Amino acid sequence: MRKSMQKNKMVRKHVLVVxxxxxxxxxxxxxxxxxxxxxxxxxxxxxxxxxPYVSISAKGLKITTxxxxxxxxxxxxxxxxxxxxxxxxGYIRCAKAVNSAAKQxxxxxxxxxxxxLAEVVITPKNYINPAWEILRETINHxxxxxxxxxxxxxxxxxxxxxxxxxxxxEKLKKRKFVKNLxxxxxxxxxxxxxGEPILPLFVSETISNYFYQQxxxxxxxxxxxxxxxxxxxxxxxxxxxxxxxxxxxxNFYKNYLSVGEKDxxxxxxxxxxxxxxxxxxxxxxxxxxxxxxxxxxxxxxxKDLAFTGTMWITHDTYALCQIVATVEPSANLNFIEKIxxxxxxxxxxxxxxxxxxxxxxxxxxxxxxxxxxFLAKFYTSNTNIQTNKIYEPRFFDEAxxxxxxxxxxxxxxxxxxxxxxxxxxxxxxxxxxxxxxNVPAIKNYIDIIDMLISxxxxxxxxxxxxxxxxxxxxxxxxxxxxxxxKTNADFSNRWILSGYTAYGTKDTQFKYGAQADYILSRxxxxxxxVSYTHDLNQVALLSDSYGYTKNNLFSAFTKFGQISKRRVxxxxxxxxxxxxxLFKNFTQQATLSYWTFDPYYIFEYYDQVNNQLRPSxxxxxxxxxxKWSPGVHVIQSQKQNRPLVIKGExxxxxxxxxxxxxxxxxxxxxxNYDKFSLNISQTLKMGLIGRGKYSLTGGYIPSSVPYxxxxxxxxxxxxxxxxxxxNLMRFFEFVSDRYAGLQYxxxxxxxxxxxxxxxxxxxxxxxxxxxxxxxxxxxxxIDLIPNxxxxxxxxxxxxxxxxxxxxxIENILKFIRVDVIHRLTYLENHNPPRVGVRFSAxxxx
Numbered sequence: 001m002r003k004s005m006q007k008n009k010m011v012r013k014h015v016l017v018v019x020x021x022x023x024x025x026x027x028x029x030x031x032x033x034x035x036x037x038x039x040x041x042x043x044x045x046x047x048x049x050x051x052p053y054v055s056i057s058a059k060g061l062k063i064t065t066x067x068x069x070x071x072x073x074x075x076x077x078x079x080x081x082x083x084x085x086x087x088x089x090g091y092i093r094c095a096k097a098v099n100s101a102a103k104q105x106x107x108x109x110x111x112x113x114x115x116x117l118a119e120v121v122i123t124p125k126n127y128i129n130p131a132w133e134i135l136r137e138t139i140n141h142x143x144x145x146x147x148x149x150x151x152x153x154x155x156x157x158x159x160x161x162x163x164x165x166x167x168x169x170e171k172l173k174k175r176k177f178v179k180n181l182x183x184x185x186x187x188x189x190x191x192x193x194x195g196e197p198i199l200p201l202f203v204s205e206t207i208s209n210y211f212y213q214q215x216x217x218x219x220x221x222x223x224x225x226x227x228x229x230x231x232x233x234x235x236x237x238x239x240x241x242x243x244x245x246x247x248x249x250x251n252f253y254k255n256y257l258s259v260g261e262k263d264x265x266x267x268x269x270x271x272x273x274x275x276x277x278x279x280x281x282x283x284x285x286x287x288x289x290x291x292x293x294x295x296x297x298x299x300x301x302x303k304d305l306a307f308t309g310t311m312w313i314t315h316d317t318y319a320l321c322q323i324v325a326t327v328e329p330s331a332n333l334n335f336i337e338k339i340x341x342x343x344x345x346x347x348x349x350x351x352x353x354x355x356x357x358x359x360x361x362x363x364x365x366x367x368x369x370x371x372x373x374f375l376a377k378f379y380t381s382n383t384n385i386q387t388n389k390i391y392e393p394r395f396f397d398e399a400x401x402x403x404x405x406x407x408x409x410x411x412x413x414x415x416x417x418x419x420x421x422x423x424x425x426x427x428x429x430x431x432x433x434x435x436x437x438n439v440p441a442i443k444n445y446i447d448i449i450d451m452l453i454s455x456x457x458x459x460x461x462x463x464x465x466x467x468x469x470x471x472x473x474x475x476x477x478x479x480x481x482x483x484x485x486k487t488n489a490d491f492s493n494r495w496i497l498s499g500y501t502a503y504g505t506k507d508t509q510f511k512y513g514a515q516a517d518y519i520l521s522r523x524x525x526x527x528x529x530v531s532y533t534h535d536l537n538q539v540a541l542l543s544d545s546y547g548y549t550k551n552n553l554f555s556a557f558t559k560f561g562q563i564s565k566r567r568v569x570x571x572x573x574x575x576x577x578x579x580x581x582l583f584k585n586f587t588q589q590a591t592l593s594y595w596t597f598d599p600y601y602i603f604e605y606y607d608q609v610n611n612q613l614r615p616s617x618x619x620x621x622x623x624x625x626x627k628w629s630p631g632v633h634v635i636q637s638q639k640q641n642r643p644l645v646i647k648g649e650x651x652x653x654x655x656x657x658x659x660x661x662x663x664x665x666x667x668x669x670x671x672n673y674d675k676f677s678l679n680i681s682q683t684l685k686m687g688l689i690g691r692g693k694y695s696l697t698g699g700y701i702p703s704s705v706p707y708x709x710x711x712x713x714x715x716x717x718x719x720x721x722x723x724x725x726x727n728l729m730r731f732f733e734f735v736s737d738r739y740a741g742l743q744y745x746x747x748x749x750x751x752x753x754x755x756x757x758x759x760x761x762x763x764x765x766x767x768x769x770x771x772x773x774x775x776x777x778x779x780x781x782i783d784l785i786p787n788x789x790x791x792x793x794x795x796x797x798x799x800x801x802x803x804x805x806x807x808x809i810e811n812i813l814k815f816i817r818v819d820v821i822h823r824l825t826y827l828e829n830h831n832p833p834r835v836g837v838r839f840s841a842x843x844x845x
Contacts, residue, residue, distance in 0.1 A: 045109035131278035146253035158419040163202040167373035202230030218396035303754035332750035381419040461491035472559035478506025511535040524581040539567035540731035543714035605706035620669035673703035721838035728823040736775030
């Protein structure tokens with residue numbers, strides 16, 4: 001009986017075990033049968049850019065995942081749910097329905113939140129932010145983690161750029177040429193998903209090999225292949241040099257990142273605690289194989305040029321593993337509604353981290369009513385990283401090198417070498433641009449924009465202009481009308497011909513000029529030319545100012561008003577020159593000139609050779625100019641008639657030296673003289689306090705010559721502010737044969753006005769200027785002018801400098817700048833203005 005009971009007990013036990021096992025297996029089988037795999041892509045509904053690190057969750061479950069750098073996610077569910085949700089800081093949460101299919105693709109578009117509630121954080125009195133200690137360690141480890149700690153590195157880089165027209169105004173949509181494009185825009189919207197319709201204008205892809213050496217710091221990029229298609233972009237070889245990896249470098253380990261000549265402070269700058277607020281969001285966040293601290297950050301002052309975003313700092317080395325940084329619309333920027341940077345980095349064998357993926361989007365608002373906005377998107381992928389290699393000494397002589405087949409059209413090459421595949425929408429953009437750029441009205445708009453930038457209206461192979469010189473009115477010529485022309489690259493890729501004719505209704509005289517330039521070589525750049533002009537000039541404008549010739553607007557204004565007070569003369573100038581790049585960033589130019597001085601006012605000087613007074617003169621002179629511009633990038637192309645100079649990442653001084661010798665009795669020249677001058681100029685990046693710019697000029701003329709040959713310091717009798725002149729000095733007020741001058745201007749950005757509650761929303765920016773000039777004129781040059789002491793009152797006291805200082809506000813209504821200038825010395829010199837107001841207009845971010 002007992003055995004029977006034990007046996008039954010054992011049977012029941014076995015049955016129970018089997019039942020439990022069957023139940024467990026049945027549950028597992030049931031779960032396996034109900035498993036649902038959801039994949040998809042999360043993107044910005046307005047820009048189409050993929051959103052990384054977005055949290056994806058299933059309704060009613062604790063299962064979550066995040067998108068990767070490219071916005072791709074994968075969510076595995078073991079039970080059926082009716083929807084999934086996506087949430088991201090700065091965006092409206094979005095839910096998407098889920099069906100019963102085992103595998104399904106659900107793409108999600110998130111719309112940016114129009115307003116964000118300010119977060120109120122209440123902390124204990126002795127609270128210590130846990131993110132601070134992590135930031136301190138990150139700063140301590142910057143030197144090792146920064147890729148600049150490597151002696152060298154190289155990688156293959158893939159870059160893709162797209163420019164679209166967005167935010168098309170309703171009035172603009174009613175215009176005929178836009179109406180014709182709306183169906184194309186709607187079709188692209190259907191392909192890309194939700195969001196605003198866009199009009200693609202430009203797209204490019206580039207494959208290149210990038211090289212970097214730390215000491216001395218040098219860079220080189222070998223561009224292998226480029227594919228360019230865009231409205232108004234016809235020179236693929238020029239564009240390929242601009243869209244490569246050289247100009248897409250952003251290093252957050254630096255204290256400041258330069259974007260569009262603005263300096264944005266990095267969230268891991270050495271002064272991090274002064275500029276940002278931080279929050280430790282997650283202590284054990286996984287990024288691939290790395291365990292990271294997830295830290296959010298935002299500017300202490302919303303108007304500052306700083307970022308809002310999230311970064312992931314590794315536990316073991318305190319390196320910046322990945323970051324998403326956004327410049328919000330509240331920042332003191334013009335036209336830019338949003339800048340977004342996301343970057344993913346990987347460690348090298350030497351611990352330093354290198355960016356392997358980067359995506360940037362720049363959202364530009366409407367410049368004016370009835371126009372469009374723009375969206376620029378940049379994507380970079382770096383592979384095949386190698387570090388600490390040794391290169392030949394001359395390897396970095398050329399910064400950008402193009403392969404022979406750089407613009408060869410070969411889709412097979414791109415399919416094999418593109419780092420990632422194009423989406424359906426991206427493929428559609430390439431084909432759509434061909435249609436857009438052939439619309440006649442689009443071509444007309446491009447021509448108008450080109451005219452506004454270049455000053456010439458393009459009519460086939462010739463451009464007419466510059467339009468700002470077309471009309472002037474003054475007391476010598478009356479109404480002055482001018483018509484000029486200049487050939488473009490469609491005429492010739494080597495010859496540049498230009499000329500003009502002008503007529504004054506009061507003096508009833510024709511003035512004219514013609515010039516021919518020829519490009520002898522592009523590598524190294526070598527150019528020569530000849531010119532001849534017959535026109536009025538002014539003694540007050542005979543300054544050797546190094547920046548004067550660059551300011552066309554100021555030059556145009558000097559044709560207006562009472563120019564007779566500036567000592568007008570008729571001048572014939574015959575000139576020939578040759579210019580060559582002798583080596584990297586060093587240019588040498590030789591110019592031989594013959595010019596005459598026939599004054600419209602009473603003038604005499606004493607000719608010491610012939611012992612007679614002369615009312616005019618002629619001179620033949622040779623000028624040698626040497627210019628060294630370290631740090632700049634020079635971009636050249638077979639289809640462009642001039643090199644394009646782009647400032648480098650670092651700002652180095654530019655040195656320009658000029659020596660001029662006048663030859664007596666050469667082509668009937670009357671004078672023999674020597675002139676020496678040197679200019680040093682530089683832009684100083686000062687981070688939080690803005691940028692400064694100085695120009696230091698010195699000159700010496702040891703010869704005895706009439707005052708038109710001396711340095712006639714450039715004054716300013718107009719209401720237009722000119723940074724290259726002394727703005728409260730009258731025209732022809734001071735003349736020197738030895739001099740040294742400093743001109744300094746400083747843009748404080750929003751440093752002061754960003755903190756003033758009542759005006760900070762105006763986005764005004766403070767500027768300041770200081771001009772100091774030492775000079776003198778020798779007695780031997782004073783004595784050349786007989787029977788009057790004209791130059792005695794125009795010579796500076798060697799011990800007393802001319803000084804003017806000013807302050808002003810720029811960015812008034814986004815374009816206008818107003819300066820108030822105070823003259824501090826030589827206040828008794830013919831009752832000069834002590835305070836003056838100058839105006840200017842500019843387009844700046």
